[in-house]
Amino acid sequence: MASDTAELIQQARAWLAEDPDPETREELSALIDAEDTAALADRFGGMLQFGTAGLRGELGPGPLRMNRAVVIRAAAGLAAYLRKRAASSDGGPGLVVIGYDARYKSADFARDTAAVVTGAGLRAALLPRPLPTPVLAFAVRHLGAVAGVTVTASHNPPRDNGYKVYLGGDSGGGSQIVPPADAEIAAEIAAVRSLADVPRAETGWETLGDEIVEAYLARTDAVLTGGSPRDARAVYTPLHGVGRDTLLAAFDRAGFPAPVVVAEQGDPDPAFPTVAFPNPEEPGAMDLAFATARAASPAPDLIIANDPDADRCAVAVPAPGTPAGWRMLRGDEVGALLAEHLVHKRAAGSFATTIVSSSLLSRIAAAAELPYAETLTGFKWLARVEGLRYAYEEALGYCVDPDGVRDKDGITAALLIAELAAELKATGRDLTELLDDLALEYGLHATDQLSVRVTDLSLISDAMERLRAQPPGTLAGLPVARAEDLTGGSAELPPTDGLRYTLAGGPVTAGRCRVEGARVVVRPSGTEPKLKCYLEVVVPVDAPDALSDARITAEAVLAGLKVDLSAAAGL
Numbered sequence: 001m002a003s004d005t006a007e008l009i010q011q012a013r014a015w016l017a018e019d020p021d022p023e024t025r026e027e028l029s030a031l032i033d034a035e036d037t038a039a040l041a042d043r044f045g046g047m048l049q050f051g052t053a054g055l056r057g058e059l060g061p062g063p064l065r066m067n068r069a070v071v072i073r074a075a076a077g078l079a080a081y082l083r084k085r086a087a088s089s090d091g092g093p094g095l096v097v098i099g100y101d102a103r104y105k106s107a108d109f110a111r112d113t114a115a116v117v118t119g120a121g122l123r124a125a126l127l128p129r130p131l132p133t134p135v136l137a138f139a140v141r142h143l144g145a146v147a148g149v150t151v152t153a154s155h156n157p158p159r160d161n162g163y164k165v166y167l168g169g170d171s172g173g174g175s176q177i178v179p180p181a182d183a184e185i186a187a188e189i190a191a192v193r194s195l196a197d198v199p200r201a202e203t204g205w206e207t208l209g210d211e212i213v214e215a216y217l218a219r220t221d222a223v224l225t226g227g228s229p230r231d232a233r234a235v236y237t238p239l240h241g242v243g244r245d246t247l248l249a250a251f252d253r254a255g256f257p258a259p260v261v262v263a264e265q266g267d268p269d270p271a272f273p274t275v276a277f278p279n280p281e282e283p284g285a286m287d288l289a290f291a292t293a294r295a296a297s298p299a300p301d302l303i304i305a306n307d308p309d310a311d312r313c314a315v316a317v318p319a320p321g322t323p324a325g326w327r328m329l330r331g332d333e334v335g336a337l338l339a340e341h342l343v344h345k346r347a348a349g350s351f352a353t354t355i356v357s358s359s360l361l362s363r364i365a366a367a368a369e370l371p372y373a374e375t376l377t378g379f380k381w382l383a384r385v386e387g388l389r390y391a392y393e394e395a396l397g398y399c400v401d402p403d404g405v406r407d408k409d410g411i412t413a414a415l416l417i418a419e420l421a422a423e424l425k426a427t428g429r430d431l432t433e434l435l436d437d438l439a440l441e442y443g444l445h446a447t448d449q450l451s452v453r454v455t456d457l458s459l460i461s462d463a464m465e466r467l468r469a470q471p472p473g474t475l476a477g478l479p480v481a482r483a484e485d486l487t488g489g490s491a492e493l494p495p496t497d498g499l500r501y502t503l504a505g506g507p508v509t510a511g512r513c514r515v516e517g518a519r520v521v522v523r524p525s526g527t528e529p530k531l532k533c534y535l536e537v538v539v540p541v542d543a544p545d546a547l548s549d550a551r552i553t554a555e556a557v558l559a560g561l562k563v564d565l566s567a568a569a570g571l
Contacts, residue, residue: 012062024060024065050182053526054074066161069195076188079119079120098110098151113149113151126205128207134407139216155307221253228422229419230422232256234414235293240267259304280307290303314396333435336361339361348370353391354375355521356394358536359519373386379393450561453528453530454530476563497523505517533565
């Protein structure tokens with residue numbers, strides 16, 4: 001035990017000797033002086049793994065935290081990978097564009113990346129200030145960069161930060177990395193022995209001007225139809241993130257009324273002081289937006305929220321008679337609404353979503369005779385669908401202009417949903433009525449999620465092991481017609497740590513209608529300490545007056561799925 005402690009202290013001292021950040025040096029020195037072996041083991045018991053989401057973790061010293069030393073190694077690994085790929089077709093140094101949000105240390109991590117990329121003989125260009133992730137994804141394509149990096153932890157807690165990589169050219173097209181690129185970059189990172197071996201330039205990189213933001217904003221015009229109504233009124237919250245100025249500029253260019261910004265959440269603030277988690281899906285995150293909407297005059301038609309790096313878009317609609325007076329739409333509902341709107345606009349190309357999102361999109365695409373694809377979760381997969389025109393995932397991510405941004409984009413999605421709301425408003429209708437129309441045409445596709453946040457990650461692996469060893473035979477009274485372990489992959493999907501259950505239809509005792517079928521997907525989150533279970537129930541709807549009974553049935557089955565799945569997983 002004493003030898004283990006001595007080895008841990010020695011490892012920490014070696015890290016301290018080359019840590020370039022005074023703040024993390026001070027924190028680590030205090031832990032070493034106190035011989036706090038538990039805290040040191042928590043920071044030195046491994047390394048943050050570079051995967052298809054890049055890096056993401058809590059800030060602090062050591063290889064298991066996000067810090068400047070970890071980022072410098074990551075940038076060096078990326079630069080080595082790019083150099084081996086022959087950075088540009090004309091033989092010159094390839095361009096790497098670097099963006100960042102307003103979280104703690106984001107600007108430092110971005111500058112370190114620029115210094116390492118320049119020191120490696122590549123060209124580096126920093127975005128002019130903290131900006132939405134979609135601006136970075138746009139810049140990779142717009143500038144013909146070989147790669148892009150954005151420093152963000154999206155909607156994670158305040159103490160987290162992250163590092164996401166995009167590849168340009170034919171291999172990436174400006175989308176997030178996928179295997180084998182992630183493993184190849186990780187191998188280059190692992191080959192970095194010491195920070196002293198990493199050349200870092202003092203100067204030599206470029207800082208882009210506002211022309212890149214202007215080019216992005218000019219591109220946002222492309223998502224709207226000329227001459228469409230632009231009178232939808234919105235309340236907007238950036239949730240203390242970086243979306244406000246870009247979204248307001250986009251709405252102004254498009255001719256919409258200026259959204260009413262939630263004052264308490266308007267400015268970027270890495271502490272996210274008004275929310276427990278800066279994610280519009282989390283309970284309470286939208287309360288201030290609801291209050292702002294109730295007080296607004298004239299009354300708004302919708303509420304729009306971005307997550308802190310503005311690549312996701314949440315929508316709420318008026319709900320008279322409810323305590324809040326507003327209802328958050330699920331990502332699947334917004335995804336279906338945008339799809340129907342694009343079909344109405346005669347969009348051509350492939351529609352795509354993920355295996356955990358609603359199957360409703362497949363029916364909308366089939367009715368419009370459009371190609372349809374399903375991928376694993378994440379826009380790193382969706383962005384690579386051949387002939388892509390529109391993609392969404394249930395976690396509030398929408399790609400409505402893949403030629404401009406090959407990733408989810410909360411700014412252009414907000415514009416498009418505002419256009420749809422304005423078109424409906426011109427005919428005396430609203431978004432909820434269009435959702436009713438979709439239920440009547442395709443059946444009610446009700447979705448929900450069972451999400452379990454843990455502090456002990458072994459609870460997630462134990463639950464997955466339990467479900468694999470004893471797959472459920474029935475869930476919510478419906479027989480499991482097919483149980484799939486997705487770790488083996490298939491002709492359609494690469495391997496992934498997940499389970500999928502397809503349930504047969506039939507009558508259910510808890511509801512008033514017959515269920516057409518249901519689906520459950522269980523997987524560990526790739527970015528948070530959560531086990532996520534994605535649920536869908538499909539209930540046929542024969543007439544408008546049957547919608548209420550269909551919803552009651554769907555809610556009962558979804559509730560039953562949560563209870564039975566929790567029991568089967570031992571949660």
